[in-house]
Amino acid sequence: MGNEKKRILVIEDNEILLSTMQFVLVREGYDLLLAKSGKEALSLVSDETIDLVITDLGLPFANGYEIIDRIRKSKTNNQVPVIIISGYRDDNSIVEGFEVGANDYIKKPISPSELISRVRLRIGHA
Amino acid sequence: MLSQMEKTINSIRSFFEGEGWPILVSIALVLSFLLWIFCLIGIALFYYRDFRYRSHQAKIYPLLRDFIYEYILIENMVSHFPIDRLELDLDKGIVQKVVRNILHEFIFTIGGEKGKSMRNLFNELGFDKEAQYEIRHTGNHVVATVRSLSDLALMKVDVQEEVIAQLLNNSSTEIRVSAFKYLLQVRGEQAFDLVLSRLHGINALNALDMYQAIVSTDYVGTYEFSQWLDITKSFSINCLMMDLMVYYQQLDEEKLWQLITSNENSKTLLKAINTLGKLLARDSEVRLTEFYSTEQPLNVKIEIVKALGRLGQGKSIDLLEKIFKDESSVLALRKHVYRSLVAQKPYSIACLRKIENEVDSDEYKLIRYVSHPMVHYI
Numbered sequence A: 001m002g003n004e005k006k007r008i009l010v011i012e013d014n015e016i017l018l019s020t021m022q023f024v025l026v027r028e029g030y031d032l033l034l035a036k037s038g039k040e041a042l043s044l045v046s047d048e049t050i051d052l053v054i055t056d057l058g059l060p061f062a063n064g065y066e067i068i069d070r071i072r073k074s075k076t077n078n079q080v081p082v083i084i085i086s087g088y089r090d091d092n093s094i095v096e097g098f099e100v101g102a103n104d105y106i107k108k109p110i111s112p113s114e115l116i117s118r119v120r121l122r123i124g125h126a
Numbered sequence B: 001m002l003s004q005m006e007k008t009i010n011s012i013r014s015f016f017e018g019e020g021w022p023i024l025v026s027i028a029l030v031l032s033f034l035l036w037i038f039c040l041i042g043i044a045l046f047y048y049r050d051f052r053y054r055s056h057q058a059k060i061y062p063l064l065r066d067f068i069y070e071y072i073l074i075e076n077m078v079s080h081f082p083i084d085r086l087e088l089d090l091d092k093g094i095v096q097k098v099v100r101n102i103l104h105e106f107i108f109t110i111g112g113e114k115g116k117s118m119r120n121l122f123n124e125l126g127f128d129k130e131a132q133y134e135i136r137h138t139g140n141h142v143v144a145t146v147r148s149l150s151d152l153a154l155m156k157v158d159v160q161e162e163v164i165a166q167l168l169n170n171s172s173t174e175i176r177v178s179a180f181k182y183l184l185q186v187r188g189e190q191a192f193d194l195v196l197s198r199l200h201g202i203n204a205l206n207a208l209d210m211y212q213a214i215v216s217t218d219y220v221g222t223y224e225f226s227q228w229l230d231i232t233k234s235f236s237i238n239c240l241m242m243d244l245m246v247y248y249q250q251l252d253e254e255k256l257w258q259l260i261t262s263n264e265n266s267k268t269l270l271k272a273i274n275t276l277g278k279l280l281a282r283d284s285e286v287r288l289t290e291f292y293s294t295e296q297p298l299n300v301k302i303e304i305v306k307a308l309g310r311l312g313q314g315k316s317i318d319l320l321e322k323i324f325k326d327e328s329s330v331l332a333l334r335k336h337v338y339r340s341l342v343a344q345k346p347y348s349i350a351c352l353r354k355i356e357n358e359v360d361s362d363e364y365k366l367i368r369y370v371s372h373p374m375v376h377y378i
Helices: A014-027 A038-047 A064-073 A092-101 A112-123 B004-075 B093-109 B114-124 B127-137 B142-155 B159-170 B172-197 B204-215 B237-249 B253-262 B266-280 B282-291 B296-313 B317-323 B331-343 B348-356 B361-371
Strands: A009-012 A029-037 A052-054 A083-088 A102-107
Touching: A009 A014, A009 A038, A009 A064, A009 B266, A014 A029, A014 A112, A014 B093, A029 A038, A029 A052, A038 A052, A038 A064, A038 A112, A052 A064, A052 A112, A064 A083, A083 A112, A083 B237, A092 A102, A092 B331, A112 B114, B004 B093, B004 B204, B093 B114, B093 B127, B093 B142, B127 B142, B127 B159, B127 B317, B142 B172, B159 B172, B172 B361, B204 B237, B237 B266, B253 B266, B253 B282, B253 B348, B266 B282, B266 B296, B266 B331, B282 B296, B296 B317, B317 B348, B317 B361, B348 B361
Parallel strands: A009 A029, A009 A052, A052 A083, A083 A102
Antiparallel strands: none
16 A cells, blocks of 8 residues: 555646646656546546646636635545646735635746645655 | 710610620629639638648657657756757748747746756757847738747847847837837846837737736836826826736826826726726825716716725715715716725715615615625625
């Protein structure tokens, strides 16, 4: 059990950012679940055990805030740390993110090394 | 004269009574056939171009992505990339376009040190030189110049002062606005004086573009945007300055009142009142109350009432109460008055109680409507 990889759910509809995060995090040894829409993400949240969620805000079917809200209200995974990655740079978006239950907020464009540090801060090394 | 007209009418009539109609129908058929053909050719061309772009993108994207992952993310290369290994024919326009778009996406998505390396890769592929060449030689070719300036701004590449000066004096507003945006993105706050002093001729869309360019910089200083407010300037320029004042929370009541009292432009007047409200100019409460008059147009009255709701601290309660009780006031105005009274709690509690005790059934409906939590307040 102790050797199991930490599992991260990445929710992002931008192909380039999704594949870059996948590349960077898999290289660090994390196990990844990928979702390109809010709908996909919510079904994964209810079915899988997850250690961390990284989500964008502007997503098809359900936005990032709704996803975090649903995660916090779910029976499983309601304590999972959530990191928002978004292009919205205004204070309101950031504050709203924390209010719905996010643990961290990274503004786009992301720095891969910063992403790794923040992930490690939340769930430790893979 | 009359006989001439009769002759013309007769010849038209004989044309249609004879072979005229069949000829006309044939011409119409041929024209509609040609129109359909041109439409189909246009649609086919559009799909072909899209298909060509997508097929090139499908080939180039994995190559470029793997190249970036290998040399930038794994090997941490900063410059001198082995671009020959990409084996891309950058002389082809379509390949250039695809590579440029993919790299833009990567640069928009990945920042930090890796982002800088990506910018270097963009430059090493020759796009910076191409952009520099284009802004020097395309003259008034708007699309190419705007695209090149946006590329250079994204790469944070310095452009010579004389070229910038030339672009800032260009007759095309679009090119000038692109140069402004380039300066704001590359030089940030240092470009404010140069850019904001040359805004003449910009329209509302350009102003919005400039606003986005300024607020998306990391600037958080105390630059006085209000110094550029002027009654002689267009609404777009004054509106941009007022939006920036609101964004950076810089209140300059005197300048705003100059715009209000000059009454040069009704849109500027409304915007200035709105800005006073948004900036919570508490010292303007009495002045706004005095400025309110029944002679003013409805939209000015509403804007004053809304501003009083935002900035009021009890000194305008009497006026608001008077407007609400005046049954000749239109519903839209009374609605805003009530909202402003609610916003001025606790100063307005006594007045609100008095109103609630005196209202008739229609007024009660209005109050219920305004107080409903689903109705967005101001």
